[in-house]
Every structure is written in C-alpha cells, then in structure tokens.
Amino acid sequence: MTSNFSILDWFIVGAYLLGTVAVGVYVNRFIKGMGDFLVAGRSLKTRLGVATMIGSELGLVTAMYAAQKGFTGGFAAFHIGLLAGITALLVGLTGFLVVPLRRTGVMTIPQFYEHRYGSRALRVFGGLLLALSGILNMGLFLKAGATFVTGLTGVADDTMIKVVMTTLLALVLIYTALGGMVSVIITDYVQFVVLSLGLLLACFFAVTQLGWGTIVETVDQVHGAAGFNPFDGEGFGTSYVVWMIFLGIVSCAVWQTAAIRACAAADEHVVKKLYTWSSLGFMIRFMIPQFLGICALTYLWQDETARGLFFNADGTVVEEESLRAMPVFLSQLLPIGLIGLVGAGMIAAFMSTHDTYLLCWASVLAEDVVNPLTNESLSMKMRLRLTRIFLVIIAIFLLIWSMWYELGQDLWDYMAVSGAIYSTGAFVVMLAGLYWKRASPAGAFLALAVGLCALLGLGPVQELLGVDAWFTAHGLSGAHVGLATIALAAVAMVAGSLLAPSQKGGAA
Amino acid sequence: MSGNHVWIVFWAALLGITLLAYTILVVRVTLGGYRDIQEMFRKLRDQDEDGED
Numbered sequence: 048m049t050s051n052f053s054i055l056d057w058f059i060v061g062a063y064l065l066g067t068v069a070v071g072v073y074v075n076r077f078i079k080g081m082g083d084f085l086v087a088g089r090s091l092k093t094r095l096g097v098a099t100m101i102g103s104e105l106g107l108v109t110a111m112y113a114a115q116k117g118f119t120g121g122f123a124a125f126h127i128g129l130l131a132g133i134t135a136l137l138v139g140l141t142g143f144l145v146v147p148l149r150r151t152g153v154m155t156i157p158q159f160y161e162h163r164y165g166s167r168a169l170r171v172f173g174g175l176l177l178a179l180s181g182i183l184n185m186g187l188f189l190k191a192g193a194t195f196v197t198g199l200t201g202v203a204d205d206t207m208i209k210v211v212m213t214t215l216l217a218l219v220l221i222y223t224a225l226g227g228m229v230s231v232i233i234t235d236y237v238q239f240v241v242l243s244l245g246l247l248l249a250c251f252f253a254v255t256q257l258g259w260g261t262i263v264e265t266v267d268q269v270h271g272a273a274g275f276n277p278f279d280g281e282g283f284g285t286s287y288v289v290w291m292i293f294l295g296i297v298s299c300a301v302w303q304t305a306a307i308r309a310c311a312a313a314d315e316h317v318v319k320k321l322y323t324w325s326s327l328g329f330m331i332r333f334m335i336p337q338f339l340g341i342c343a344l345t346y347l348w349q350d351e352t353a354r355g356l357f358f359n360a361d362g363t364v365v366e367e368e369s370l371r372a373m374p375v376f377l378s379q380l381l382p383i384g385l386i387g388l389v390g391a392g393m394i395a396a397f398m399s400t401h402d403t404y405l406l407c408w409a410s411v412l413a414e415d416v417v418n419p420l421t422n423e424s425l426s427m428k429m430r431l432r433l434t435r436i437f438l439v440i441i442a443i444f445l446l447i448w449s450m451w452y453e454l455g456q457d458l459w460d461y462m463a464v465s466g467a468i469y470s471t472g473a474f475v476v477m478l479a480g481l482y483w484k485r486a487s488p489a490g491a492f493l494a495l496a497v498g499l500c501a502l503l504g505l506g507p508v509q510e511l512l513g514v515d516a517w518f519t520a521h522g523l524s525g526a527h528v529g530l531a532t533i534a535l536a537a538v539a540m541v542a543g544s545l546l547a548p549s550q551k552g553g554a555a
Numbered sequence: 556m557s558g559n560h561v562w563i564v565f566w567a568a569l570l571g572i573t574l575l576a577y578t579i580l581v582v583r584v585t586l587g588g589y590r591d592i593q594e595m596f597r598k599l600r601d602q603d604e605d606g607e608d
Contacts, residue, residue: 094587095595097580122566129569232595236588243581250574263563275562324580331577338570 050201050378056387057200063241063391067398068218070233096308096321099235101328105242106400107393110336111191112458114373117340119364119457121266121274123282124337127291127459132330134295139322144300145309147481149318154310156303156473157415163480164549166488167419169495173473174415176495177303180469181408182441184462185401189216189449191370191458192397198374199390209450215394216442219401234395234402242392246335249389252380253342265345269362290526293533294463297470299329301477304407336373343376370458409437464504464525467532472498475536479544490543494536504528 116124138145153159157177161170193212197203254262266274273282299305299322312318344364347353353375357368381389413433418425425433472495479486479494502508504525509515518524 094584095591098584098588101584122562125566125569233592236592239588240581240585243577247574247578247581259567267559272559275559275566324584327573327576327580330573334570334573335577 051381051383051386052200052378053383055383056390059387060391060394063395064218067234068221095236096312097324098239099232101239101325105332105396107195107397108188108191108400109332111195111370113333113336114340115370115457116459117337118344118369118372120282121270121341123273123275123277125334126277126288128330128333130291131295131333132326135299135322135329136326138300139319139326142319144477145318145322146315149309149312149315155411155415156306164488164491169488169491171416171419173495174411177469178408178411180466183465185404186445186448189445194370195374195393198371199378201378215398219398220438220442238395242396245389245392248385250335250338257342257345262341262345265348266341269344269348287526290529297474301470301474304403307407340373343372346376347372405438405441408441409434412437460525464501467501467529468498471501471532472536475540479540485544487544487547487549489547490540493539493543497536497539498532500535501529501532
C-alpha cells in the first residue's frame with residue numbers, strides 16, 4: 048500500500064528535529080547542578096507541568112500500543128484509558144501517595160526508601176530493580192518507533208529504518224545529556240502542542256471519512272460483544288479490568304517517570320493540581336490512539352487488499368500485523384502536510400518519551416546505585432558525568448534489545464508486565480512506608496524481591512522455564528500474574544515487618 | 556448489536572466529552588505553558604546570578 052507521505056512532510060519532520068537539538072544546546076547554559084539537571088531547580092508550574100506530563104506520557108510508543116489495543120480489542124479497550132483517568136483524578140483530589148512523597152523532598156523513589164526505612168542497601172536494591180524494570184520496559188520502544196515510521200512513510204528498507212531510529216536516539220542523547228530536565232520539559236511542551244493538534248485533526252478526518260455508523264458496525268462484525276463490553280470473557284475479562292485499575296494508580300503515582308513530576312513540582316498544592324489536570328491526559332493518551340486503532344480496523348476491514356494482510360480468513364485479526372495497522376491507516380487517510388505534522392508530532396513524542404525515560408533510569412543508576420555504594424562521596428561533577436555515561440550505555444542496550452527480543456504478545460501487555468517487576472513491589476513499599484508506621488526494611492526488601500515474580504507474565508520467560516503450556520492450559524495471562532504478585536508482595540511486606548520490626552520505630 | 560447498545564452510547568458519549576475537554580485543555584495549557592517556560596528561565600537565571608554572588 049502506497050503512503051501519502053511526501054517531500055514536504057519530510058521537510059516538516061526534519062525542521063522539527065533540528066529545532067529540538069537547538070533547544071538542548073540553548074538550555075545547557077542554565078544547568079549548574081544536579082537539582083537543575085534532574086528536577087529543573089524545582090521550578091515547574093501547573094500548566095507547564097501538565098503539558099510536560101502529558102508530553103512524556105503520550106509518546107509514540109503509547110500511541111502505538113494503545114492503537115494496537117483499539118485494533119485488537121475494539122471500543123472495550125477504552126476502559127484502560129477511562130480507569131487511568133479516574134485513578135489519576137482520585138490521586139490528584141486526595142493527594143494519595145504523591146503529596147506525602149513530595150513532602151519528603153526526595154528526587155527519586157529509591158531515595159524515598161532510604162529516607163523512610165533508613166536503609167541504604169534498600170535504596171540500592173530498589174534502584175537496581177527500578178532500573179532493570181524501567182530499561183526492560185522501554186526495551187521495545189525503538190522497535191515500535193521503527194514500525195510507525197515504516198507504516199507512515201511507506202519506506203520499507205530495513206537498513207534505512209535502523210539508520211533513522213539510531214539517528215533519532217543519538218539526537219535524544221545529545222539534548223538530554225546537555226540540557227537535562229530543563230530541555231526535557233521544553234521539548235515535552237512543544238511535543239504536547241504539535242502532537243495534540245495532529246491527533247485531534249486525525250480523529251476529525253477519520254470520523255468524517257469513515258462515518259460513526261460504519262465504525263460501530265465493523266467493530267461488531269470483527270469482535271462481536273467483546274468489542275464493546277470490557278467484562279466479556281471472550282475479550283478482556285474482569286481480571287484484566289482489575290489489573291488496569293492497579294496499573295492506573297501505578298503509572299501516575301508510583302512509576303518513576305510520573306512520580307518525578309511530583310518531586311519536581313513547586314509545592315504540594317501544585318502536585319495536587321498537576322495530577323487533577325493531568326487525569327484527562329492520562330485518559331486521552333489511551334483513548335485517542337485507541338480510537339485511531341478502531342478507525343484503522345474499520346478502514347483496513349473495508350479495503351479488500353488490506354483485509355487480506357491484516358485479517359485471517361475467519362475474520363480474526365492477524366496479531367503480528369496489528370501494531371502496524373494505525374500508521375498504515377494514517378498514511379492512507381491524511382493529506383500531504385497534515386501527515387508531516389502528525390509524523391513530526393509522533394516522532395517528537397518518540398523522542399520526548401525516550402528523553403524522559405533515559406534521564407530517569409540513568410539518574411536512578413547514578414544517584415541510587417553507584418553514589419550510595421561510594422558512601423555518597425562522588426562530587427557533583429562526577430555524578431553528572433556518571434549520569435551521562437549511563438545515558439549512553441542504556442541507549443546502546445536498547446538498540447541491541449530492540450533487534451533481539453521477539454514480542455510474542457501485545458506491546459501494552461509486555462510493558463505492563465515488565466513494569467510490574469518494579470511497580471508491584473514498589474507500590475506496596477511506598478504505600479506501607481507512607482501510611483503504615485510498622486513497615487520495616489525487612490518487609491520492604493521482601494516485597495521488592497517478590498516483585499520479580501512478575502517476570503513470569505512474559506511469554507519468552509514462560510517458554511524458557513517450560514511452563515508456557517501450563518499457563519495456556521489454565522487460561523492464565525500477564526494480568527493474573529501481576530495481580531498475584533501484588534497480593535504476594537503485600538503479604539511479604541506485612542510478614543517481614545511483623546517478624547523483623549524496624550529497630551528505630553516507624554516514620555510514616 | 557442491540558445488547559451492545561448501552562455500551563455503544565456510553566463509549567460514544569465518553570469519546571465526545573473527552574475530545575471536547577482535551578481541545579479546551581490543549582488551548583489553555585499551550586498558552587499558559589508558554590508563560591511558565593518564560594518564568595522558569597527567569598528563575599533559573601536568578602538562581603544562577605545568586606550563586607555567582
């Protein structure tokens with residue numbers, strides 16, 4: 048299928064990328080210390096905070112996995128966004144987790160572990176787990192980015208795509224290493240504006256060209272009742288919905304890339320406002336791409352040639368092609384110029400997610416693993432240099448992992464499970480640390496360690512251990528493994544804290 | 556299809572409201588965020604000058 052992507056569209060994308068690097072070079076002059084580099088001197092205000100939070104959370108990868116969920120799950124996939132929005136709103140209105148976290152004055156979650164539990168070893172262990180989980184979680188970002196670029200532009204040359212993605216990663220490295228959080232905030236803001244505009248226009252074009260009635264009819268034909276009802280066992284099912292409630296809380300309040308926004312906020316009042324306003328963004332980041340995924344389903348189902356590529360003879364979706372559906376659809380739907388704007392917005396989104404995540408995991412490794420191991424003896428200059436070295440090492444790992452790992456499941460489910468390695472244990476450790484006085488370091492260690500059980504939710508890990516057939520036979524998915532891991536982590540925390548109480552008493 | 560009618564109406568209403576609210580949010584955050592950026596640069600510049608003093 049040929050794409051509408053033209054020379055003018057390439058020009059729009061190129062101009063945007065050059066502008067982004069210029070921002071990194073410009074803001075480098077403001078970076079004088081670790082506080083400026085990691086949390087922008089704690090100078091983030093509400094409106095910019097909302098833009099930057101949505102900017103980093105609504106990335107190209109988010110758009111890709113959300114669209115894939117819309118394509119494979121129909122309207123029922125909207126429950127993921129709805130629950131993400133509701134949980135973020137509740138966190139914003141109540142200040143649950145994020146306000147007491149901001150009150151501690153820490154810059155990272157592992158720092159909180161040491162602050163609350165008084166254990167440096169716990170901070171290092173938590174930092175390692177967080178970095179492992181976070182880096183694995185972003186392991187397929189490049190692959191998703193490459194799939195988007197090939198689908199949208201129609202460029203099918205594999206080598207060319209690898210060159211483009213490596214260049215994009217290099218650009219992200221340059222401006223993140225130079226400007227730290229300040230350049231991340233600026234680029235997130237620009238990306239928020241460009242991508243939001245592009246997505247809203249794309250939705251308008253999709254509905255006017257396909258028609259609401261045709262969209263609903265096609266979802267009914269392909270997915271049946273499961274395409275509308277999220278509790279239908281043929282589709283998502285109740286366990287999956289419960290798992291999404293937990294992920295909603297985690298992704299806004301516990302996941303380091305979002306929690307760092309709470310840490311960077313000017314005060315506690317801003318934290319609450321930031322989350323209340325961002326709740327819409329947490330919903331949008333799923334719902335708009337999911338809707339585009341549903342529109343892609345409609346368009347590709349109606350097109351005879353495309354139907355043969357994206358659907359099996361029995362009308363079911365070809366899973367391996369589902370990730371590519373949304374960009375292919377956009378390449379057919381959008382006119383010249385607008386396709387460049389959406390392309391630039393998406394590639395900007397790709398870069399802004401990468402910059403936030405790279406900076407986040409590199410700073411966790413430098414600040415929460417290496418620095419505590421040296422008894423906090425590293426100079427400011429050395430810590431900055433170390434963070435920049437980790438940025439490069441993680442980027443190289445991502446290039447290799449993206450090419451090697453076979454997905455074997457929906458991208459969103461891979462990300463949910465890889466993130467759960469950290470988030471299941473961390474949720475319990477944060478919750479108990481902030482609200483339960485008797486929570487002890489022993490309980491925290493056990494809860495974090497139990498989080499590693501979430502690895503069992505990954506298809507290749509199940510295959511490696513020879514238990515994949517057992518999981519399939521019992522109908523167990525990543526959602527079941529994730530929910531079981533949270534329950535185990537909670538039990539481990541309570542048991543550990545009661546059996547080995549804190550020496551100095553609680554500090555909640 | 557009729558069994559899904561409630562869900563279809565619900566998702567359609569949610570999508571419509573969300574798109575409208577997001578459009579308003581984009582306008583507000585775009586304009587306000589620009590002012591916040593200027594203020595952030597001013598604050599960082601002031602901190603820098605205080606540090607040099």
